[in-house]
Amino acid sequence: MIxxxxxxxxxxxxxxxxxxxxxxxxxxxxxxAGTNYFSLKNIQNILVSSTTVLLLATGETFVIITGGIDLSxxxxxxxxxxxxxxxxxxxxxxxxxxxxxxTIGILAALLVGLIPGFINGFLVAKLRVPSFIATFGMYGIAxxxxxxxxxxxxxxxxxxxxxxxxxxxxxxxxxxxIFSFLSKPENLTREExxxxxxxxxxxTVITFIFIAIFAFILAKTKFGQHTYAIxxxxxxxxxxxxxxxxxxxxxxxISSFFASLAGVMYVLQFITGRAxxxxxxxxxAVVAVVIGGASLSGGKGTVMGTFIGAMIIxxxxxxxxxxxxxxxxxxxxxxxxxxxxxxxxxxxxELIQTEGEI
Amino acid sequence: xxxxxxVKNITKRFGGLTAVDxxxxxxxxxxVIGILGDNGAGKSTLIKVISGVHxxxxxxxxFEGRRVKINNTMEALKIGIETIYQDLALxxxxxxxxxxFLGREKLKKFLGLVDVLDHEYMHSESxxxxxxxxIKIPSLKNKIRNLSGGQRxxxxxxxxxxxxxKLLIMDEPTAALGVAEQKKVLNLVKTLSSQxxxxxxxxxxxxxxxxxxxxxxxxxxxxxVAERITKKTSADEVVGLIVGSLPGDYIEDSEEKR
Numbered sequence: 023m024i025x026x027x028x029x030x031x032x033x034x035x036x037x038x039x040x041x042x043x044x045x046x047x048x049x050x051x052x053x054x055a056g057t058n059y060f061s062l063k064n065i066q067n068i069l070v071s072s073t074t075v076l077l078l079a080t081g082e083t084f085v086i087i088t089g090g091i092d093l094s095x096x097x098x099x100x101x102x103x104x105x106x107x108x109x110x111x112x113x114x115x116x117x118x119x120x121x122x123x124x125t126i127g128i129l130a131a132l133l134v135g136l137i138p139g140f141i142n143g144f145l146v147a148k149l150r151v152p153s154f155i156a157t158f159g160m161y162g163i164a165x166x167x168x169x170x171x172x173x174x175x176x177x178x179x180x181x182x183x184x185x186x187x188x189x190x191x192x193x194x195x196x197x198x199x200i201f202s203f204l205s206k207p208e209n210l211t212r213e214e215x216x217x218x219x220x221x222x223x224x225x226t227v228i229t230f231i232f233i234a235i236f237a238f239i240l241a242k243t244k245f246g247q248h249t250y251a252i253x254x255x256x257x258x259x260x261x262x263x264x265x266x267x268x269x270x271x272x273x274x275x276i277s278s279f280f281a282s283l284a285g286v287m288y289v290l291q292f293i294t295g296r297a298x299x300x301x302x303x304x305x306x307a308v309v310a311v312v313i314g315g316a317s318l319s320g321g322k323g324t325v326m327g328t329f330i331g332a333m334i335i336x337x338x339x340x341x342x343x344x345x346x347x348x349x350x351x352x353x354x355x356x357x358x359x360x361x362x363x364x365x366x367x368x369x370x371x372e373l374i375q376t377e378g379e380i
Numbered sequence: 381x382x383x384x385x386x387v388k389n390i391t392k393r394f395g396g397l398t399a400v401d402x403x404x405x406x407x408x409x410x411x412v413i414g415i416l417g418d419n420g421a422g423k424s425t426l427i428k429v430i431s432g433v434h435x436x437x438x439x440x441x442x443f444e445g446r447r448v449k450i451n452n453t454m455e456a457l458k459i460g461i462e463t464i465y466q467d468l469a470l471x472x473x474x475x476x477x478x479x480x481f482l483g484r485e486k487l488k489k490f491l492g493l494v495d496v497l498d499h500e501y502m503h504s505e506s507x508x509x510x511x512x513x514x515i516k517i518p519s520l521k522n523k524i525r526n527l528s529g530g531q532r533x534x535x536x537x538x539x540x541x542x543x544x545x546k547l548l549i550m551d552e553p554t555a556a557l558g559v560a561e562q563k564k565v566l567n568l569v570k571t572l573s574s575q576x577x578x579x580x581x582x583x584x585x586x587x588x589x590x591x592x593x594x595x596x597x598x599x600x601x602x603x604x605v606a607e608r609i610t611k612k613t614s615a616d617e618v619v620g621l622i623v624g625s626l627p628g629d630y631i632e633d634s635e636e637k638r
Contacts, residue, residue: 242497243496243497244487244497250471251478251483253473258479261469262482264482321471
């Protein structure tokens with residue numbers, strides 16, 4: 023138990039939770055300064071537009087904790103979106119039902135997406151290639167393959183029912199009348215449709231489920247514990263009997279899995295597959311992880327911190343649009359927050375527990 | 381009494397260089413012995429042979445009376461030979477009890493489905509072993525990063541003791557410590573010895589070795605040149621043996637003699 027008696031300790035523990043306070047402050051600021059910022063619709067809008075960053079950053083958290091970095095995820099999103107879309111289009115053309123085409127497309131994209139992660143992990147763990155180099159190589163390779171697969175043009179004519187999945191919501195609610203699950207209530211008048219409240223986008227539901235699962239794995243399991251140990255002292259972990267090579271390969275596969283999932287979510291959201299999809303989000307993802315308390319030298323970070331880091335960026339982005347501020351200001355703001363985050367981390371003292379003398 | 385560990389006629393060569401030349405030694409349960417010698421005398425190589433890092437070309441190892449062949453460090457750990465390296469092999473970003481259980485985490489079922497870390501168990505077990513060794517660390521939830529050098533040393537030692545080390549090999553355990561901390565580590569060595577753990581200690585600090593070891597083995601140029609009971613020798617004599625100004629008097633038992 024942490025002893026909160028002294029004011030200094032309270033100060034430290036608040037400082038260490040600054041990102042959460044920052045996020046709340048940001049939302050309060052935009053809610054006051056903007057128009058309709060603090061509304062169900064806009065909050066959901068923030069969540070949906072943060073999907074790619076949230077997913078990439080969650081996977082990246084594992085890699086960064088081990089002391090590495092995975093740059094390949096930038097183009098892995100596009101690669102996976104193209105694979106996913108192409109398979110769906112071809113299967114539907116070959117006479118498969120839409121449901122089957124969509125299911126196979128998604129599963130295949132997720133499965134194929136594990137391969138680059140395996141190669142990254144193998145290069146880093148077995149052949150001792152610096153992760154920056156290995157994954158940067160894969161970054162280009164993934165992009166090249168994506169362009170080959172889609173012949174340099176975005177994949178179109180996807181199964182039409184994708185939209186109801188990608189643009190759907192978990193709940194629909196007509197105030198005072200109907201509450202429905204997963205699909206819109208039928209036979210609504212035009213007037214009623216206007217008042218229909220859509221709650222929690224499907225894309226966000228899927229994103230949150232995977233983030234929660236991997237947050238649990240990192241925080242609670244032996245796998246998570248060993249991930250931290252590798253980042254803290256790889257020799258110590260090895261001497262303690264952790265299979266470093268297998269573990270690192272798994273970590274890079276987790277990262278590429280999340281990138282592929284982001285690609286699939288892209289297809290669901292935009293009903294297309296594009297080679298450069300999501301590539302601009304690579305830096306945001308790494309920034310989110312660092313804002314969330316991870317250190318690029320490894321050993322530190324949490325999925326929860328990363329989540330808040332990603333939401334800080336997402337809330338800021340939508341907030342600036344809401345205030346009609348030109349988007350290049352976003353880069354200035356994110357840059358400042360990143361540097362601020364690292365400074366706070368560097369100079370804030372750690373809370374040392376004195377209670378519980380043994 | 382049967383020796384815990386006995387090595388006979390160990391020879392280890394690196395190419396043309398003989399790092400350890402026909403060395404034999406014994407250690408009994410609960411005994412602390414010091415291996416002394418100048419840089420390059422072969423002390424480190426000798427302990428690395430015992431702990432499974434190096435492979436001796438010639439020689440035999442007996443552990444608890446049985447002939448053993450230790451091919452790697454994991455095998456050494458399994459039979460109860462633990463080495464505390466100078467870098468201590470701790471993950472500094474993790475707390476005390478996580479380090480003690482690193483690689484051998486205690487798990488429990490979460491909702492009857494998945495295995496999760498059992499923090500309470502690891503915490504209380506770690507507390508027990510630290511208490512047994514009379515080690516005081518403010519809280520086991522503190523990260524190693526926030527501990528002093530001596531406390532880190534204590535954590536590394538507790539870890540090996542928790543996992544039933546019978547023989548502890550310590551390479552320069554006091555080298556990086558302040559005076560007060562050195563004393564604590566030496567006291568810990570005495571506590572361990574009184575609890576039946578055997579310790580081989582390498583140190584350049586003669587004073588440290590004299591204060592805890594009952595027997596000294598002096599090496600010079602890959603050979604064991606002398607063996608002394610600590611009480612019956614002096615620092616001057618030992619230094620003389622280390623630098624070679626006194627002639628060695630140790631004669632290797634050969635197999636035929638017995």
